[in-house]
Amino acid sequence: MTTLDFLPARAAPTFGQDPEFDAMADELLARYRRDVAAKVNDPDTDVRFNNAVLFLLPFLRSALPSHNLRALEVGCGKGSKAVPLAHIFSEYLGFDRWPGEAARATNFASNFDRKNINLWEADAVDIGTILEKIDGKVDVIILYAVLEHLTMPEKLATLRQCWDYLEDDGYLLIGETPNRMVPVDYHSSRMLWFQQMPMELWKLYYGRTPRDDWRQIMDIGMRDGCFEEKAYRTGLHVGHQEFELGMMDMPSLERHIVADSYHPTMLNQYPYDDFEFAKLAEMRTLGGFPHWASVKALRMPAFFSRYYLEVLFRKGGGTPGNGPVRSIIPRRGLSHLPSDVVKPTLFASGETVVVTAEDLGITEGCNAGVSMSLYLPGSEGDFSVTTQFGRVLLEENVERVVTSISRYRQHVTVAFPPVAHGEFPLTIRPDKGGALAISYVFGRDAGESSFVRGPDSVPVPERSIIATSPSESSSIARPPFLRRLRDLF
Numbered sequence: 001m002t003t004l005d006f007l008p009a010r011a012a013p014t015f016g017q018d019p020e021f022d023a024m025a026d027e028l029l030a031r032y033r034r035d036v037a038a039k040v041n042d043p044d045t046d047v048r049f050n051n052a053v054l055f056l057l058p059f060l061r062s063a064l065p066s067h068n069l070r071a072l073e074v075g076c077g078k079g080s081k082a083v084p085l086a087h088i089f090s091e092y093l094g095f096d097r098w099p100g101e102a103a104r105a106t107n108f109a110s111n112f113d114r115k116n117i118n119l120w121e122a123d124a125v126d127i128g129t130i131l132e133k134i135d136g137k138v139d140v141i142i143l144y145a146v147l148e149h150l151t152m153p154e155k156l157a158t159l160r161q162c163w164d165y166l167e168d169d170g171y172l173l174i175g176e177t178p179n180r181m182v183p184v185d186y187h188s189s190r191m192l193w194f195q196q197m198p199m200e201l202w203k204l205y206y207g208r209t210p211r212d213d214w215r216q217i218m219d220i221g222m223r224d225g226c227f228e229e230k231a232y233r234t235g236l237h238v239g240h241q242e243f244e245l246g247m248m249d250m251p252s253l254e255r256h257i258v259a260d261s262y263h264p265t266m267l268n269q270y271p272y273d274d275f276e277f278a279k280l281a282e283m284r285t286l287g288g289f290p291h292w293a294s295v296k297a298l299r300m301p302a303f304f305s306r307y308y309l310e311v312l313f314r315k316g317g318g319t320p321g322n323g324p325v326r327s328i329i330p331r332r333g334l335s336h337l338p339s340d341v342v343k344p345t346l347f348a349s350g351e352t353v354v355v356t357a358e359d360l361g362i363t364e365g366c367n368a369g370v371s372m373s374l375y376l377p378g379s380e381g382d383f384s385v386t387t388q389f390g391r392v393l394l395e396e397n398v399e400r401v402v403t404s405i406s407r408y409r410q411h412v413t414v415a416f417p418p419v420a421h422g423e424f425p426l427t428i429r430p431d432k433g434g435a436l437a438i439s440y441v442f443g444r445d446a447g448e449s450s451f452v453r454g455p456d457s458v459p460v461p462e463r464s465i466i467a468t469s470p471s472e473s474s475s476i477a478r479p480p481f482l483r484r485l486r487d488l489f
Contacts, residue, residue, distance in 0.1 A: 021061070028053050028084055028112075036111045045108075048080035055269040056144075056175065057084050063259040063312050064088070064171065069139035074127060074158070075146040076119050079105030085142075086114045093138070095122040095130065128161040141166065145176040147242070148187065148235040155238065159246030168316030171258065177309040180237035181300075182279055186307060188214055188235045195237040199228055238309065240300055250300050257318040260303035261310035262325050262444060264371060264415035270308050271411040272373040272440050277327050280305040302444075323445030326361040330428075330438050353438060357424035360443035364421050370443040371415045372428065374398070374436070381434015385416060387423035398434065411439060418446065 032049055040046075068090050076082055076094030082105060086092040094117075096102045102121040109117045122130055131138070141162045147155055162172055178187040178195070185195040189209045197205065206218050214234060221230030243253055261270065280302065287299040302325040303311050330353040355370075362368040372385075376398065385394040393416040401412055419426065430436040 024087060025053050025057065028087075031112065036108070039111070040108065042078070045078055045080045048077075049084065051269065052081040052084040055265045056081065057088065059259065059263055059265045059310075060085065060173070060312070061088050062265075063263075064140070069171075070137065071140040071142060072131075072134065072138045073142040073144065074162070075143070075149075076105050077101060077145075079108040079117075079119060081142075081144060082117055082119060083109050083112050083114060086117050089140070090116065092117045093134065094119045094142075097121070097123050126161075127158055128165070131161065131165045137167065138165070138170070140171040140173060142173045143175070143177075144173065147174065147177050147238050149233055151229075151232045152242075155242050156246040159242065163247050163313075163315065166315045170315050172313045172315070173311075174313075175308070175310045178235065178237040179304060179307055179309050180239035181304050182307050183275055184307065185237070187237065190214075199231065202231060203227060240298075240304055250298060253313075254299075254301045255318060256313040256315065257301060257303075257322070258312045258314045259319070260301070260312070261306045261308060262302060262369075262442075263310075264369070264413070266308075266310045267371055267413040267415065270306065270310075271413045272327070272442070273307065273411075274439075276305050276307065277329070277440055280325060280327050323361070323363070323366070325442060325444050326359075327440050327442035328355070328359050329440055330355070351436075352427060352429040353436075353441075355424070355426045355428065355441050357421050360441070362419075362421050362424065362443060362445050366421050367446045368419050368421070368443045369415070369446050370419050370426070370441070371413055372441045373411050373413050373439040374401070375439045376401070376410060376412060376437075378437030379430075379435060381436075382431040383429065383434060383436045384431055385426055385428050387419065388425055388427075389423060391423065393417050393419065393426070398436075419443075 029050065037046060067088050070091045071085065071089045071093065073082060073085075073092070073094035076096045078101065079094075082092055082094050086109075092114075094102070094105070096105065096119075099121065102119045105119045106117075109119065143158065143162065147158065150158060166172060178185070180195050183193050185191055185193075188195070188211075189206065190211045191209055194202070194205070194209075203222065207215060209215050217230055217234055218227065221227035240250060244250065247253060260266070283300050283302075283305055286297065288297045289295040301311075303309055305325075357364075357368070360368065360370065379398045382395070382397050384392060384396075386392050394414065396414070401414075416426075428436065428438065428441075
């Protein structure tokens with residue numbers, strides 16, 4: 001069994017923004033499987049290419065204002081993102097510092113007949129010099145799975161130079177960057193809090209990792225006197241401190257956010273974990289301290305509660321009207337947990353769950369993006385979500401969800417169509433004797449204007465929801481049921 005056996009054969013209905021876009025995504029995946037996968041023979045490329053088509057492509061398409069933009073990817077790797085993303089840019093530029101990587105990326109791109117991709121090899125130590133040499137303006141700079149592999153001076157210089165280079169209508173995408181602020185190091189050591197330890201403690205403790213291949217790399221670093229260099233290059237997490245030092249303070253940074261990892265496509269790629277709920281609750285607490293505590297309070301943007309940092313900034317200012325994320329755990333007889341309770345529990349199996357606007361902090365007169373996380377081993381049968389006026393937001397079958405994603409997966413995130421404040425409360429219920437185990441329900445106030453004009457004048461919701469295509473057998477819009485590819489690493 002190969003990695004491709006775990007990947008969905010078709011993308012549709014993945015995006016639901018228009019049939020032409022869905023067909024393009026289907027053709028990309030089909031062509032990769034048919035003509036390219038065997039030649040590449042690389043599980044990492046399999047995963048990254050499919051990630052880019054199923055998640056990153058619709059994420060950027062719904063968040064950017066136009067297809068007539070020029071993009072630059074810093075650290076293009078093997079080209080697995082360049083090929084899909086080139087479909088939504090007028091020109092896609094990219095470079096990589098590792099010898100031969102850009103040539104492999106160019107060869108990979110040649111399998112898809114894309115004429116707007118230009119990739120080359122360059123030393124990324126001084127990105128400012130590279131940016132100055134590019135002929136013309138770059139509208140979007142992409143740092144995807146890059147920052148965690150840079151030394152601290154490189155991280156800060158990269159953020160600063162990329163941000164300074166952009167004009168006010170320019171965008172900076174930072175993605176697949178592991179978050180130092182959470183308790184789990186999935187990326188490197190697979191240990192708790194390891195990414196928060198000082199380097200001196202790393203040297204004493206790294207041997208306890210369950211990951212043999214990573215320990216062997218670090219053993220070489222100890223033997224050859226380059227332990228710190230190996231640690232950085234294998235991946236050191238990024239926290240809010242680098243953003244503050246390299247870009248700006250947190251309150252200012254939040255005003256530049258266009259979309260982040262609470263976007264439904266990102267929630268489907270990285271479904272909500274228990275510790276992320278706890279981190280979101282903790283961040284609300286740390287936003288203020290009593291004056292006698294003499295502690296500097298810090299309000300951080302919601303995306304710092306997630307394991308992977310996925311965020312799109314606009315230098316001239318982000319999308320107005322997007323409120324903070326609120327996450328609740330439905331429980332038997334309760335619509336939400338008290339704010340001082342963090343421990344997750346299950347969740348209303350086989351019972352109706354009612355979610356009010358107050359539970360999710362949705363303000364009056366505003367629309368909301370609402371999603372929920374299902375615990376698949378505890379769910380079965382059909383389920384539905386309706387508003388107080390009987391509007392059906394969702395009708396699905398759990399087995400169909402599991403089949404369309406993967407059978408080994410524990411959670412799936414489901415995004416609803418936009419919900420107006422006046423349509424609450426929402427009723428989530430299993431039908432026909434089914435059982436529904438709901439891990440979390442979470443939402444984001446989308447402000448007074450819930451829709452913006454997306455590319456090609458397709459109306460798409462503002463950062464909170466991706467509208468989905470109706471299924472052939474139902475008039476109800478279905479969410480993008482997408483698999484969690486992180487588990488394949």
